Structures are given as C-alpha cells and as structure tokens.
Amino acid sequence: MRTLEREDKMSSNIKKNSFTNLRDLLMVKKRTAPITFALVVALSLALGACGGMGGEAKADWMALLSQGNEAKAKQDYTAASEHYGKALEAAEKKYGKESGQAATCLGYSAEVYRSLGEWRLAYFAYKRLVPIREKLDPGSRELKDLNKEYAYVKQKIKDYGIKTDDELDKETQKAAVKKPVVEKPKHQKKH
Known part of the structure; x- marks a missing residue:
C-alpha cells in the first residue's frame, strides 16, 4: 500500500512539473543551451589555465588563446x-600542424588580420x-x-595588388604566420 501511495505522489509531482507540449520543452532547451555552452567553455578555459600549475615551463595553448581573446576584447590587436601566434606554436607542438587546436588558433589569427585590413x-x-x-x-x-x-x-589581395606566397619565399610565409607584426591600418587619402 505504501508503495502505491509513493508512486501516486511521484506521479502527481511529475505532472505538476511536466511540460504541456513539446514546444515548451524545446523552449527550455533553447534557453539553457547558451548557459550550458558557456559553462563548458569556462570549464575548458579554467582547466587549460590550470595546466601551467603542474610545473610546465610554457603556457598551455588554451591559456594563450584566452589571453589573445582578452587582448582582442581590449582592442589591443598587436x-x-x-x-x-604563441598559441598556434604550442598547439602545433602538442597536437600537430593539422590539428583542430591549430585550426582554432589560425582562425582567431585570420579574424584579427582581416579586421585590421592586414x-x-x-x-x-x-x-x-x-x-x-576541410579534412x-x-x-x-x-x-x-x-x-x-x-x-x-x-579579392582584397587582388584589389590592392598585394604580393602573396606565389611571390614570397617560404621564410617570409613562416614569419608572417608564426610571429606576426601587426600595425594599425594606415588610411589612404583619396586624390
């Protein structure tokens, strides 16, 4: 008898908290998805930042990426x-040149360069x-x-007649991606 009473109470509690339809359930998931994502990212960054506490001489690629994001938020693009660039080097060393981690670093670099007109x-x-x-x-x-x-x-490369890797040696390419020097774009005067 007690088991049946407990089941009835549980059933009524579930009904009180249940969703009236699938749309309500989806709305709850939509509202909590960004929070869940933010928590996962924060935890990943926190764990990445703690990696250096184990006596590692160099900062972890995630910590460097986080520092880059902080600098970008302050508009300190250099x-x-x-x-x-340092995050890319660390990611390539740890995971390989064609890893997802290296791609992430390249993506952030490309975004900064494009924003600056570099x-x-x-x-x-x-x-x-x-x-x-693609891989x-x-x-x-x-x-x-x-x-x-x-x-x-x-298209911008063509428009401005900028030389690319077809005209530059390999060392210049490596230096541009590994140790970039970014200056604020110079505005050209129209005549």
Whole structure:
C-alpha cells in the first residue's frame, strides 16, 4: 500500500512539473543551451589555465588563446596576434600542424588580420586554415563561412595588388604566420 501511495505522489509531482507540449520543452532547451555552452567553455578555459600549475615551463595553448581573446576584447590587436601566434606554436607542438587546436588558433589569427585590413597576413592564415577544416569537418557551415571569408581576402589581395606566397619565399610565409607584426591600418587619402 505504501508503495502505491509513493508512486501516486511521484506521479502527481511529475505532472505538476511536466511540460504541456513539446514546444515548451524545446523552449527550455533553447534557453539553457547558451548557459550550458558557456559553462563548458569556462570549464575548458579554467582547466587549460590550470595546466601551467603542474610545473610546465610554457603556457598551455588554451591559456594563450584566452589571453589573445582578452587582448582582442581590449582592442589591443598587436598583443592579440602575438598571443594567437604563441598559441598556434604550442598547439602545433602538442597536437600537430593539422590539428583542430591549430585550426582554432589560425582562425582567431585570420579574424584579427582581416579586421585590421592586414590582407597578406589574413591570406596566409586562411590558406593554412581552410585545408585543415576541410579534412576535419567537410561540408560544415563553418567551412562554408571560412571559404567565403577566404574568397573575400583573396579579392582584397587582388584589389590592392598585394604580393602573396606565389611571390614570397617560404621564410617570409613562416614569419608572417608564426610571429606576426601587426600595425594599425594606415588610411589612404583619396586624390
């Protein structure tokens, strides 16, 4: 008898808290999804930041990426690009040159360069980034967006007559992606 009473109480509690239809359930999921995502990202960054506490000499790639994001938020694009470059080096060393981690760093670098109008540097970053993303996630929405951004950068390269890797040696390319020097864009006067 007691078991039946408990089941009845549980059943009534469930009914009180149940969703009236599927739409209500989906609305709850939509509202909690950004919070869940933010918590996962925060936990990932926290764990990445704690990686250096174990006596590691170099900062973890995630910590460097986070520092780059902080600098970018403060509009310190030179510092952001330096942090992203260091994060790229650390990610390549730990996970490989064609890893998702390296692609993430390249993506942030490309975004900063494109925002600053540093078309040559953006070109080199996208040139490396797009093939990695094609291998890791072919047909994805992100890849389609990257291809559009890459095409935009290529068009700017043509528009401004900027030399690319076809005309530059390998050392210049490596230096541009590994240790970029970003200056604020110079505004040209129209005559």
